[in-house]
Amino acid sequence: MSTAIAAAVDDAVGELVPLVGAKAGCAAVGVARASFYRARPAGKATAAPSPEPERKPQVQPRALSEAERAAVLEVLHSKRFADAAPATVYATLLDEGTYLASESTMYRLLRERGETGDRRRHATHPAKVKPELVAASPNQVWSWDITKLAGPAKWTYYYLYLILDIFSRYPVGWMVASRESATLAERLIAETVRKQQADRNQLTLHADRGSSMASKPVAFLLADLGVTKSHSRPHCSNDNPYSEAQFKTLKYRPDFPDRFGCIEDARVFCDRFFAWYAHDHRHSGIGLHTPADVHYGRAHTVSEARGRVLDAAHAAHPERFVRKPPQSPKLPAAAWINKPQDKEEPTQ
Missing domain, CATH: 1.10.10 (Arc Repressor Mutant, subunit A)
Incomplete structure (x- = not known):
């Protein structure tokens, strides 16, 4: 590019640069920006475009005042x-x-104002009261529940109703039926209360919130019998631990089948299981006594007999017991459902 042409390009584009910038100025003149920059004398700076005046926001005439x-x-x-x-x-x-x-x-x-969310005032419900029940002797607090037993075909079940004394762990009443029914539950509870000869205002019956447990027929029956009813909090299986643990013991037995061939098979199995559980099973939660011994007041006699055997063993070989003489496990003085933290459980 000759010197004259270069000077002409520089002058033409140079006049536009302060107004529209180098890129737009070169485009208007039809010159490449590289040619424009080469044609400029060394040390000559491109003038920066003048800043645009600050625009004041326009008030929309249709806007609300x-x-x-x-x-x-x-x-x-x-x-x-x-x-x-x-x-x-x-x-x-x-x-x-x-x-x-x-x-x-x-x-x-x-x-x-951040107020486009749900503007309704939502109703608040008080939390369900946590049940706190204690039994210091048999027939003070019972826990009852229903579990399914698989039948001979898919989607067929039998229903095991179980009433358990939480102090002795003794199964005071049970029944296997083909359906879950408040009427059947009502009949079982009435027969069990009569069989155990529970006095009015002596017994509390605890259950979860299943349809049979919370039914009106069962509630009316308990009121007639003078039995206090208690329910777990919704969706909280920890409030009914004794029944849940007993069902686990049942279903983890080595001879528990995958399916029962008929309802008579389920009844025969449960009859054999509960006889073993009540009279032969040494329960860790009740000092390794059987539920029947605790329920019918024989646990102290058994504990004394155990003590005499341990005393004889200690007398025969005291060197084998370094720390202290052996003792049989103590029977807890009380059984709790949700024991408060500040309560100490004594032993007897």
Whole structure:
């Protein structure tokens, strides 16, 4: 590029650079930017475009005034419409012959204040009371529940109803039926109370919130028998631990089948199991006594007999017992459902 042409390009583009910038100036003249920069004398800086004047925000003539915005918000926040959606407010006001703003404007005003979420006042329910039950002797607190036993075909079940004394772990009543029914539960409870000769206002019956447990027939029966009813909190199996643990013992037995061939098979199995559980099973939760011994008051006699055997063993070989003479496990003095933290459980 000759010197004259270079000077002409520099002058032409140089006049445009302060106004539109180097890129737009070169495009207007039809010169590549590289040619423009080569043609400029060394040390000559390109003048920076003048800053654009700050534009003042234009007021939209259709916008609501501050007074009108405040009036719309006052209506939206009023007691009448505090729980209503803007669409409902808009339609209600139209039906009453009033127009304050469009539905979208109502949403926009609420959005500016972070109030476009669920505007309803949600009802709050008090938490269910945590059951705290204690039994210091048999027939004070019973726990009952129903579990399924798989039948001969898929989706067929038999239902085991079980009432357990939480102090002795003795199965005071049980039944295998083909269905879950409040009427059957009512019959089993009545027969068990009669068989155990429980006095009025002596017994508390605890259960979860199944349909049979919370049914009105069962509630009316318990009121007639003078039995206090107690229920677990919703979806909280820990509030009924004794029945849950007993069902686990049942279903983890080596001879527990995958399926029962018929309801008679289930009844025969349960009859054999509960006889073993009540009279032969040494339960760790009751000092390794059988539930029948604890329930019928024979545990102390058994414990004394155990003590005499251990005393004889210690007398024969004291060197084998370094720390202290051997003792049989103690029978807990009380059984709790949700024992409070500040309660100490004595032993006897």
